[in-house]
Amino acid sequence: MLILALDVVDHERALKVAKDTAEFVSAIKVNYPLVLTAGVDVISELSEIRPVIADFKIADIPYTSGLIAKIVFEKGVRAVIAHGFVGRDTLQEVRRVASDYDGEVYVVTELSSTGGKEFMSEHALEIAKLAESVGCDGLIAPATRPDRIRAVKSAAPSLKVLCPGVGAQGGSVEDVMKAGADAIIVGRAIYNSPDPRESARRYFEELRSVREK
Ligand code: 3DU
Numbered sequence: 644m645l646i647l648a649l650d651v652v653d654h655e656r657a658l659k660v661a662k663d664t665a666e667f668v669s670a671i672k673v674n675y676p677l678v679l680t681a682g683v684d685v686i687s688e689l690s691e692i693r694p695v696i697a698d699f700k701i702a703d704i705p706y707t708s709g710l711i712a713k714i715v716f717e718k719g720v721r722a723v724i725a726h727g728f729v730g731r732d733t734l735q736e737v738r739r740v741a742s743d744y745d746g747e748v749y750v751v752t753e754l755s756s757t758g759g760k761e762f763m764s765e766h767a768l769e770i771a772k773l774a775e776s777v778g779c780d781g782l783i784a785p786a787t788r789p790d791r792i793r794a795v796k797s798a799a800p801s802l803k804v805l806c807p808g809v810g811a812q813g814g815s816v817e818d819v820m821k822a823g824a825d826a827i828i829v830g831r832a833i834y835n836s837p838d839p840r841e842s843a844r845r846y847f848e849e850l851r852s853v854r855e856k
Pocket of ligand 1: 648650674698751753754755756783784785807808809810811812828829830831832
């Protein structure tokens with residue numbers, strides 16, 4: 644599965660990339676850069692093209708986190724992403740709100756950047772188990788470190804694993820999928836390419852050929 648990370652900071656361009664790539668993309672991940680420039684209603688517009696995952700990396704007290712989740716589910720998102728280091732109470736509240744909308748919750752274990760190893764790696768497996776015990780749907784794990792994908796998968800086998808870090812951050816589709824990922828999340832390598840649709844098509848085909856191997 645290919646998820647488009649749409650960190651484009653121009654409203655019209657974001658919609659164009661979403662439409663042009665829609666045939667090859669299973670979901671669109673929206674993050675602060677787009678919403679802070681185009682406004683939160685862009686979520687509803689994109690939801691008409693493909694299911695939207697709101698990557699606001701929710702990381703607050705349960706009340707505020709639940710409020711953030713409620714606002715974005717009201718805008719039509721299919722799933723939210725929360726940080727796992729916030730602990731059980733916040734994840735439970737986000738899970739509770741998501742369930743009111745039949746929505747999904749994905750939990751960040753450790754960031755794909757080097758800094759993700761500084762504090763987060765040490766607790767990533769506990770976070771994975773916590774997310775599973777709270778009834779979340781999946782984890783966000785680093786495409787840049789396939790060994791960590793394997794590790795979180797074995798810590799929380801019932802959860803899906805979505806992996807950012809392919810392309811611009813150096814992760815490879817084959818390594819990530821062999822490690823057991825359920826989806827890759829790709830941003831710059833698609834929307835910054837001269838032909839985003841062709842780039843999305845290539846990732847789509849590469850995912851298919853890795854699955855068939
Ligand atoms: O590097 P890209 O342009 O393919 O974008 C990756 C997206 O995934 C981007 O929105 C970033 O904020 C998000 N993400 C990571 O890159 C790494 C993580 O560990 C979690 C989220």
